[in-house]
Amino acid sequence: MNKILTSLVSGAILTSSLCADFARIEMGAGSLVQTPVGSVTTTDDSNFLSLDGTYTTNGDESAQMYAWMLVKHPVPIIPNLRVEYLSITDAGNFTYKMEGVSSPTTEGVSSPTTVDMKQFDIIPYYNLLDNTFWVTVDAGIDIKVIQADINIQAIDAYMLDPMVPSYLSSDTVAIPLLYLRGRVQIPTTNIGLESDVKYISDGDNTVYDIRAKVDYTFDIFPIIQPAFELGYRIQKFDIDTDETVGALEYSGVYAGMMIRF
Numbered sequence: 735m736n737k738i739l740t741s742l743v744s745g746a747i748l749t750s751s752l753c754a755d756f757a758r759i760e761m762g763a764g765s766l767v768q769t770p771v772g773s774v775t776t777t778d779d780s781n782f783l784s785l786d787g788t789y790t791t792n793g794d795e796s797a798q799m800y801a802w803m804l805v806k807h808p809v810p811i812i813p814n815l816r817v818e819y820l821s822i823t824d825a826g827n828f829t830y831k832m833e834g835v836s837s838p839t840t841e842g843v844s845s846p847t848t849v850d851m852k853q854f855d856i857i858p859y860y861n862l863l864d865n866t867f868w869v870t871v872d873a874g875i876d877i878k879v880i881q882a883d884i885n886i887q888a889i890d891a892y893m894l895d896p897m898v899p900s901y902l903s904s905d906t907v908a909i910p911l912l913y914l915r916g917r918v919q920i921p922t923t924n925i926g927l928e929s930d931v932k933y934i935s936d937g938d939n940t941v942y943d944i945r946a947k948v949d950y951t952f953d954i955f956p957i958i959q960p961a962f963e964l965g966y967r968i969q970k971f972d973i974d975t976d977e978t979v980g981a982l983e984y985s986g987v988y989a990g991m992m993i994r995f
Contacts, residue, residue, distance in 0.1 A: 761803040764990015766967055769795045770824045774973065774980030787830025789847055791982065798822050800988065806861070813858035813874060822984055824849040828886045846887045854879040855932070855943075857913050870917040876932045878909045878943070909941055910934065924951040928965075938974040943967070949992060961992040 773790040804816040828847040859874025886901040915930035925948065932943040947965025954960065968985035 757808050758806040759803070759995040760992060761801075762961075762963060762990050762992035763799070763801040764963070764988055766798045766800050766820065766986055766988035767795060768798055768822065768967070768984045768986035769793060770826075770982065770984050772980060772982040774978060774982060776978045776980075787828050787843075788980070789826055789828045789849070791824050791826040794825060795986070796823060800990070810860075813860055814872075816855075816857040816859060816874075818853075818855035818857070820853040820855075822849075822851040822853070824851070824982075824984070848885050850883040850885075852881045854881075859913060859915070865919065868919040868921055870915075870919075872913070872915040872930075874913045876911040876913040876943075878911055878932065878941075879906065880909065881906045911941060911943070924953060925949070926951070940970070940972040943969045945988075947988075951992075951994065957995065959994040961994065962989075963992055964989045 770791040770793060773788055775788040777786050798821050800818070800820045802816065802818040804814065806814045825846070825848050827844045829844045856877045856879070857874055859872045862871040862873055863869050882903075882905050884901075884903040911932040911934045913930065913932050915928070917926060917928040919926050927948055929944070929946040932941075934941050945965055945967045947963050949961050949963040951959050951961040965988055966986070967988055968983065970981065970983045972981040973979065
C-alpha cells in the first residue's frame with residue numbers, strides 16, 4: 735500500500751515538474767497529542783467467530799506523528815498538490831458474543847482491542863487567492879486513504895481452547911472529501927493564521943477533518959525559511975450502515991517544525 739501511494743505522489747510531482755518550474759515548496763512534521771472519544775457497533779460474519787459487538791475507546795491521550803508537504807507552481811490549469819500523513823493508535827475494548835464456540839459464557843465478553851490507523855491524504859487544489867492582500871484561499875479535493883488494522887485479543891476464558899485465536903482485521907478504504915484552506919499573513923510580522931477543512935456527508939455518514947493553527951517564520955536564510963507551527967485538530971468518523979453504526983472522534987493539540995523553499 736505504501737508503495738502504491740508513493741508512486742501516486744511521485745507521479746503527480748513529476749507531472750507538475752515537467753509542466754512548470756516550482757514556485758514554492760513547503761513541508762512540515764510534528765506531533766499530535768490526541769484524545770479519542772466514541773464507540774462503534776458492528777456485525778462481522780466474515781470470520782468463523784461471527785463477531786457482533788461494540789468497540790468503545792478507552793479515551794487515553796496519546797502522541798501521534800504527522801507530516802505534510804505542498805508543492806505550488808505557476809501554471810493555472812494544473813492543480814497544485816498537497817500530501818499528508820497521520821498515524822493514529824487507539825486502544826479500547828470490544829464487547830461481543832461469540833457464535834459457534836463451546837463455552838460457559840457467550841455473551842458480554844470484553845476483550846482488549848487496538849486500532850491502528852494510517853492516513854494518507856492526497857490533495858490536488860487550486861489557489862482562489864494567492865496572498866492577495868495577505869490572504870490565501872485554496873480549494874480542491876482530498877482523497878483520504880485509511881489503512882486500518884484491528885486486533886481483538888483473545889481473553890483468558892478462551893485461552894484454553896486452541897481454536898479461539900485473536901481476531902485480526904486489516905482494511906484499506908479511500909474517502910473523497912471536499913477541501914478548503916484559508917490563510918492570513920499578518921502584515922509586518924512573521925506570523926500566519928491558517929485553517930483547513932476536509933468534509934463529506936451523505937446524511938447518514940459524515941467524515942470531517944478540521945485544523946486551525948498559528949505559525950511563525952524565522953527570516954534566517956534568504957532561500958530556506960524554517961518555521962514553527964502550533965494548532966488544534968479534530969477528526970470525526972460518523973458511520974451509519976447496515977453493518978456498522980457509531981462515531982469515533984480524535985482531537986487535540988499539535989506542534990511541529992516547517993520549512994519553506
